[in-house]
Amino acid sequence: xxxxxxxxxxxxxxxxxxxxxxxxxxxxxxxxxxxxxxxxxxxxxxxxxxxxxxxxxxxxxxxxxxxxxxxxxxxxxxxxxxxxxxxxxxxxxxxxxxxxxxxxxxxxxxxxxxxxxxxxxxxxxxxxxxxxxxxxxxxxxxxxxxxxxxxxxxxxxxxxxxxxxxxxxxxxxxxxxxxxxxxxxxxxxxxxxxxxxxxxxxxxxxxxxxxxxxxxxxxxxxxxxxxxxxxxxxxxxxxxxxxxxxxxxxxxxxxxxxxxxxxxxxxxxxxxxxxxxxxxxxxxxxxx
Amino acid sequence: xxxxxxxxxxxxxxxxxxxxxxxxxxxxxxxxxxxxxxxxxxxxxxxxxxxxxxxxxxxxxxxxxxxxxxxxxxxxxxxxxxxxxxxxxxxxxxxxxxxxxxxxxxxxxxxxxxxxxxxxxxxxxxxxxxxxxxxxxxxxxxxxxxxxxxxxxxxxxxxxxxxxxxxxxxxxxxxxxxxxxxxxxxxxxxxxxxxxxxxxxxxxxxxxxxxxxxxxxxxxxxxxxxxxxxxxxxxxxxx
Numbered sequence: 001x002x003x004x005x006x007x008x009x010x011x012x013x014x015x016x017x018x019x020x021x022x023x024x025x026x027x028x029x030x031x032x033x034x035x036x037x038x039x040x041x042x043x044x045x046x047x048x049x050x051x052x053x054x055x056x057x058x059x060x061x062x063x064x065x066x067x068x069x070x071x072x073x074x075x076x077x078x079x080x081x082x083x084x085x086x087x088x089x090x091x092x093x094x095x096x097x098x099x100x101x102x103x104x105x106x107x108x109x110x111x112x113x114x115x116x117x118x119x120x121x122x123x124x125x126x127x128x129x130x131x132x133x134x135x136x137x138x139x140x141x142x143x144x145x146x147x148x149x150x151x152x153x154x155x156x157x158x159x160x161x162x163x164x165x166x167x168x169x170x171x172x173x174x175x176x177x178x179x180x181x182x183x184x185x186x187x188x189x190x191x192x193x194x195x196x197x198x199x200x201x202x203x204x205x206x207x208x209x210x211x212x213x214x215x216x217x218x219x220x221x222x223x224x225x226x227x228x229x230x231x232x233x234x235x236x237x238x239x240x241x242x243x244x245x246x247x248x249x250x251x252x253x254x255x256x257x258x259x260x261x262x263x264x265x266x267x268x269x270x271x272x273x274x275x276x277x278x279x280x281x282x283x284x285x286x287x288x
Numbered sequence: 289x290x291x292x293x294x295x296x297x298x299x300x301x302x303x304x305x306x307x308x309x310x311x312x313x314x315x316x317x318x319x320x321x322x323x324x325x326x327x328x329x330x331x332x333x334x335x336x337x338x339x340x341x342x343x344x345x346x347x348x349x350x351x352x353x354x355x356x357x358x359x360x361x362x363x364x365x366x367x368x369x370x371x372x373x374x375x376x377x378x379x380x381x382x383x384x385x386x387x388x389x390x391x392x393x394x395x396x397x398x399x400x401x402x403x404x405x406x407x408x409x410x411x412x413x414x415x416x417x418x419x420x421x422x423x424x425x426x427x428x429x430x431x432x433x434x435x436x437x438x439x440x441x442x443x444x445x446x447x448x449x450x451x452x453x454x455x456x457x458x459x460x461x462x463x464x465x466x467x468x469x470x471x472x473x474x475x476x477x478x479x480x481x482x483x484x485x486x487x488x489x490x491x492x493x494x495x496x497x498x499x500x501x502x503x504x505x506x507x508x509x510x511x512x513x514x515x516x517x518x519x520x521x522x523x524x525x526x527x
Binding site: 033148149151152154155158159161162163164165166167168208209212213214215216217218 | 336339340341360362365367369378379380381382385386388389390392393398399423424425441451
């Protein structure tokens, strides 16, 4: 067996990475298509505030981050549904407020208590058994939620007003999606880092959007791109001795560039379509 | 004929004075109603109130004698919005997937399409001449084709009432004529009651039986040609 699969820490890294490669694009598909690509990043700012508050109050950073992101996500969702026109601006204010709180809490806390680098970039190579269990339970909940409510979620992502008219519980589903997004960000923070979580929610979906023709294929292809980037990223990072999180993000970016060319080739958009007018052609022939 | 929609003393105010108020009318089963009037007169707002997405400032709406807030038989109502695909040209959803969304409602949240549903989809694809386009992305279709898709989605559950919010916006003239002809056919052949916000006065006059004219707070409800006459005489004057 290859060395990369033999060591226990690498086995845990593989499993954690694979689970993240499934969960993040699964949720990310709905977020990107609702033009909320930056929400994962923004919730990361709020999670950061939660960690800093936890360190100050002596609570577990994972739990304090989870509480902060869930509350933040619910508030953001409420604002989004009521003030659609200025939602983007208000979201930015939430995110900066999270960052501001994090800085203030950190400055008050003279004893330290958390490692900023591990929160931002995570550490796939130091995933513990309990970390793995948390991510596995989160993954199971996410897959169940999407499998059960796939079609209502598809409806409200495409056309929220018509989904409301059809009597779907749009507000409840939006809230559930917001809570799952928040939990994904907060619980996977220590494993893959805030930067990688938000990147994994967006870039595989962006790749799939270049090549997919339907909603279902967008979700499946985004998971495929996520898995490919985790496998390639981990292998490259292991042998080249690079940071796994960053390598995975760069692999995803390379896949995205590739998918743009592949998508164009597939849809025949690489050249403008030639339109023929028979009258002009006849005139040209007569002139000739 | 049974009066299936009743509007009582309806009014709407954004906080800057009445957009319209004291609107009273009853719509019979099988009627074809055009809602016409100037921009900003509250036509789309009225339709959203009928669809129970926007709350009126005053007054009530009844479906089959039941107040809209207590009405739970939304399968009977089909809704065609102003084209949502126009804002999201790259949205990865196929024509077939969009029409299948119409199968969903409050009571069928976890419902998976069965054989009967698939058969219904095939019928609709054929009826609306969308068979060839069913696997294409909705954003790749022309405005007229997209509106046929949304009309097919609204018809999946065989509704008794169709609410349409400016269905022909951004559609070329030939496609507009075909869309109105299709609506007329649905209304005359299947007996579906149609309430449609429209800016195309000549096409609306041909298809509709009655019209509601909203012109800056002044409401006129009656036979379509009388309403159009009112709109031409007074609509511009009030502006």
